[in-house]
Amino acid sequence: MQYIFNPIPEQFKIKEKIKQCNYLVNGNLIKWEGDFSPVYSTISSTAEYKPTLLGEIPSLGKDEAIMALDSACSAFDKGKGLWPTMKVVDRIIAMENFVEEMKQKRDIVVKLLMWEIGKNHTDSQKEFDRTVDYIYDTIEAYKKIDRDSAKFQKHSGINAHIRRGPLGVVLCLGPYNYPLNETFCLLIPALIMGNTVIFKPAKHGVLLISPLMEAFKKHFPPGVVNILFGRGRVLATPIMESGKINVLALIGHSSSANALQESHPKKNRLRLVLGLEAKNPAIILPDADLNLVINECINGALSFNGQRCTALKIIYVHEDVKDEFLKKFSTAVDQLKYGNPWEENVKLTPLPEPNKPDYIRSLISDAKDKGAEIINENGGIYCENFIYPAILYPVTKDMKVYKEEQFGPVIPVISFNDIDKPLNDMAESNYGQQVSVFGKEAKKLGPLIDTLVNLVCRVNINSSCQRGPDIYPFTGRKDSAFSTLSVHDALRSFSIRTFVASKDNDENNVIIKDLLGSKNSNFISTDYIL
Numbered sequence: 001m002q003y004i005f006n007p008i009p010e011q012f013k014i015k016e017k018i019k020q021c022n023y024l025v026n027g028n029l030i031k032w033e034g035d036f037s038p039v040y041s042t043i044s045s046t047a048e049y050k051p052t053l054l055g056e057i058p059s060l061g062k063d064e065a066i067m068a069l070d071s072a073c074s075a076f077d078k079g080k081g082l083w084p085t086m087k088v089v090d091r092i093i094a095m096e097n098f099v100e101e102m103k104q105k106r107d108i109v110v111k112l113l114m115w116e117i118g119k120n121h122t123d124s125q126k127e128f129d130r131t132v133d134y135i136y137d138t139i140e141a142y143k144k145i146d147r148d149s150a151k152f153q154k155h156s157g158i159n160a161h162i163r164r165g166p167l168g169v170v171l172c173l174g175p176y177n178y179p180l181n182e183t184f185c186l187l188i189p190a191l192i193m194g195n196t197v198i199f200k201p202a203k204h205g206v207l208l209i210s211p212l213m214e215a216f217k218k219h220f221p222p223g224v225v226n227i228l229f230g231r232g233r234v235l236a237t238p239i240m241e242s243g244k245i246n247v248l249a250l251i252g253h254s255s256s257a258n259a260l261q262e263s264h265p266k267k268n269r270l271r272l273v274l275g276l277e278a279k280n281p282a283i284i285l286p287d288a289d290l291n292l293v294i295n296e297c298i299n300g301a302l303s304f305n306g307q308r309c310t311a312l313k314i315i316y317v318h319e320d321v322k323d324e325f326l327k328k329f330s331t332a333v334d335q336l337k338y339g340n341p342w343e344e345n346v347k348l349t350p351l352p353e354p355n356k357p358d359y360i361r362s363l364i365s366d367a368k369d370k371g372a373e374i375i376n377e378n379g380g381i382y383c384e385n386f387i388y389p390a391i392l393y394p395v396t397k398d399m400k401v402y403k404e405e406q407f408g409p410v411i412p413v414i415s416f417n418d419i420d421k422p423l424n425d426m427a428e429s430n431y432g433q434q435v436s437v438f439g440k441e442a443k444k445l446g447p448l449i450d451t452l453v454n455l456v457c458r459v460n461i462n463s464s465c466q467r468g469p470d471i472y473p474f475t476g477r478k479d480s481a482f483s484t485l486s487v488h489d490a491l492r493s494f495s496i497r498t499f500v501a502s503k504d505n506d507e508n509n510v511i512i513k514d515l516l517g518s519k520n521s522n523f524i525s526t527d528y529i530l
């Protein structure tokens with residue numbers, strides 16, 4: 001396929017390179033005097049294909065990692081720090097001020113999302129707006145949690161004032177496919193619950209953090225948010241080896257999560273909040289509405305070129321409808337428009353990882369060698385930064401595309417006669433996030449749902465898999481996740497129940513009343529945040 005170049009509209013051009021010349025530690029934006037790494041987009045700015053240089057980031061090393069760790073530890077200050085002891089209402093005010101300033105950076109962050117990760121304009125805008133909404137929803141959810149704990153309980157002669165408190169220092173690492181949203185879905189609840197954080201942006205989608213650096217510095221006390229740039233292994237390993245990290249919050253691959261967890265000398269002290277790989281299946285029953293199936297499978301398998309952890313990554317179709325499904329699905333896939341992220345109605349966009357087209361091609365050729373065919377006409381055609389989605393059928397268990405999370409535009413299809421086939425495959429697989437089931441008959445769907453809910457954590461009826469609405473629990477079994485992330489559950493994941501207890505006698509009750517009235521404690525409070 002010939003690389004297609006359309007002129008870039010003025011408002012989307014990168015006019016100046018972004019040099020991220022500092023990092024945030026201890027409330028200071030520290031100027032970096034060492035080496036820098038270039039940040040390239042796989043999108044070309046010229047008719048002859050050439051990756052575009054967007055800017056550069058500091059290549060920080062172990063010393064800076066340890067500085068950031070020390071800064072986060074000092075800000076927590078063994079539980080005495082300003083932030084972990086602050087009144088809930090004041091942490092909320094800091095967060096509200098931060099999000100107000102963040103909103104002013106929408107245009108530049110959206111533009112960088114398009115250039116850095118190739119996400120189309122509509123979805124880039126959605127990612128930004130969804131993140132802002134998530135912050136406001138988190139604030140509301142925290143107010144509710146706080147209101148629910150603005151009381152004393154009495155059991156067996158003991159009065160108790162129970163709240164949720166921070167865990168300590170959090171290391172936060174996000175993914176490239178949602179470098180703003182998914183990272184902030186970790187960072188924001190971790191912060192608001194009173195933890196201090198070290199945060200390293202994803203490899204792709206890193207410059208879009210630059211416009212937000214000042215706001216992080218301005219709205220949080222020194223050391224509460226520390227932002228590092230550089231390679232994950234170089235920075236995260238010494239931080240973990242220190243044993244001072246209380247929570248590892250990571251959206252990425254289980255291999256990274258396992259390696260980092262292994263580096264921690266006291267694993268029993270480490271809480272894990274992990275969103276990992278998945279291979280969500282679609283199961284198409286014979287009575288499914290195929291037009292609906294096609295729409296949902298297009299969105300499910302190919303939104304953002306399949307680079308979503310919730311993407312449909314394997315399709316099981318009943319033999320009775322296989323031929324019709326493959327025909328209609330191929331036609332629909334081949335109609336999807338390819339182009340740069342700012343082009344109108346574009347569905348398929350350049351892949352941000354330079355080696356991705358080759359990886360997808362290797363999956364296709366392995367499958368073909370083992371007996372699968374590319375079903376759609378455009379499937380597999382490629383250029384420097386793109387590969388057209390290929391529908392592969394029949395896929396068998398010995399193929400790489402069956403086993404690996406492709407995280408890109410290739411769609412393996414398997415047919416079945418017996419529903420035990422997809423169920424057994426799911427039970428055997430390493431993944432356990434979600435499933436989509438397409439069908440109508442309650443008699444068939446009912447027992448199937450009862451099994452599927454025990455294999456994954458969300459069963460979608462006649463719709464593709466997705467994380468949202470963010471108010472619902474987002475989690476998975478096996479290698480797909482650890483801990484639950486909804487707006488409410490994330491606040492729980494980044495905190496622990498901690499309480500003050502006193503025997504119910506006159507002396508103690510006078511002290512408690514005094515504590516409540518004098519406001520000497522920020523923890524003991526029955527104030528009601530509206």
Ligand code: G3H
Binds near residue numbers: 177182309310466467
């Ligand atoms: O990459 C995984 C994301 O959490 C998926 O979220 O279903 O909203 O695209 P989404």
